[in-house]
Amino acid sequence: MSWRTRSSLAWLRGLPGVREGEPLASRTSFGIGGPAEFFLELGRPDAIEAAIEGCCRRGIPYLLLGAGTNLLIADKGVEGLVVRVVNREHTIDGTRVRAGAGLKMMRLARIVADANLRGFEFAIGVPGTVGGAVYQDAGCWGKELREVLVEAEGFVPGAGRQRWTPADLDLGYRTSALRGGALKGALVVSVTVQLQRGDGEEAKELMAKLTRERNESQPIKTKNCGSVFKNPAGDSAGRLVQAAGLKGAREGAAVVSTLHGNFIVNEGGATAADVRKLIEHVMAEVKRRFGAQLEPEVEMVGRWR
Numbered sequence: 001m002s003w004r005t006r007s008s009l010a011w012l013r014g015l016p017g018v019r020e021g022e023p024l025a026s027r028t029s030f031g032i033g034g035p036a037e038f039f040l041e042l043g044r045p046d047a048i049e050a051a052i053e054g055c056c057r058r059g060i061p062y063l064l065l066g067a068g069t070n071l072l073i074a075d076k077g078v079e080g081l082v083v084r085v086v087n088r089e090h091t092i093d094g095t096r097v098r099a100g101a102g103l104k105m106m107r108l109a110r111i112v113a114d115a116n117l118r119g120f121e122f123a124i125g126v127p128g129t130v131g132g133a134v135y136q137d138a139g140c141w142g143k144e145l146r147e148v149l150v151e152a153e154g155f156v157p158g159a160g161r162q163r164w165t166p167a168d169l170d171l172g173y174r175t176s177a178l179r180g181g182a183l184k185g186a187l188v189v190s191v192t193v194q195l196q197r198g199d200g201e202e203a204k205e206l207m208a209k210l211t212r213e214r215n216e217s218q219p220i221k222t223k224n225c226g227s228v229f230k231n232p233a234g235d236s237a238g239r240l241v242q243a244a245g246l247k248g249a250r251e252g253a254a255v256v257s258t259l260h261g262n263f264i265v266n267e268g269g270a271t272a273a274d275v276r277k278l279i280e281h282v283m284a285e286v287k288r289r290f291g292a293q294l295e296p297e298v299e300m301v302g303r304w305r
């Protein structure tokens, strides 16, 4: 039975600040995707929790949206409710830092450097939010969030607020219990990370150097989703794509970057269907040439059928 009953629709329409048919493309780094059937942008955790609890009770599908930097949203958009999580508060207590899930990792990297804390410089390479980073244990330059994470505060519809240790979150290379395990559908409210005292100016110099190097080797200033594929154990997805001669391969306005094989760039006007077809083509070619099975790192969400 469909969730789309008169009372569920009335409840959705009654949510304060809700918007119907809200375009989502501009809320993703790809610049691609159809609208949210219903959309809320919320900064107060209790409001986010009430919204997803209400959805669960009524069987309404929902999607939590961070900065939209790891998503390919279907051209037909997203069914049910999309909640954009924008709680961005932070507190620094000695060398421990607690940050709201909606704060951007890059912003937090600068905040902690200003506070003369070290150990979070890697986050300058992650354009998503803290919540999105927990979801798939984001990392960069050989360092992952799990190496500094002390705990996360979260919310499970039907079970309420919880505190999760890194073990509860089952963090692994670009995955977690939120992405595929026991905590699927749960909300990350905040995280606490443990850093070290150090020279903030040195941290800023290191971040500037890493950013310069990245700008030379990856198409950072284009519309993209970062790495499209996870790196297979002991290899690099970008190397495999390049070796298969797929740099520059195209589907509509979606192109495999000529700068880095693990990036797909929206040159302007690419559809989600274009990108998906290109992803499938690359996977098939890499499998045919080298027998390697690439797995998408980007998450495809919404109404694909």
Ligand SMILES: Cc1cc2nc3c(=O)[nH]c(=O)nc-3n(C[C@H](O)[C@H](O)[C@H](O)COP(=O)(O)OP(=O)(O)OC[C@H]3O[C@@H](n4cnc5c(N)ncnc54)[C@H](O)[C@@H]3O)c2cc1C
Residues within 6 Å of the ligand: 029, 063, 064, 065, 066, 067, 068, 069, 070, 071, 085, 101, 102, 125, 126, 127, 128, 129, 130, 131, 132, 133, 134, 135, 136, 137, 138, 139, 140, 141, 178, 186, 187, 188, 189, 220, 224, 225, 226, 227, 299
């Ligand atoms: C140019 C570029 C470079 C990138 N480089 C890197 C890199 O070096 N390393 C890396 O790891 N990633 C990288 N990424 C990918 C991306 O930034 C990360 O995956 C990031 O963690 C996604 O966060 P987000 O807020 O954008 O999440 P979104 O894309 O908005 O969402 C991704 C998933 O997280 C879930 N989610 C978001 N917020 C919450 C929350 N509060 N609670 C529960 N679930 C939530 C969503 O429901 C969704 O399933 C890059 C992306 C781009 C565009």
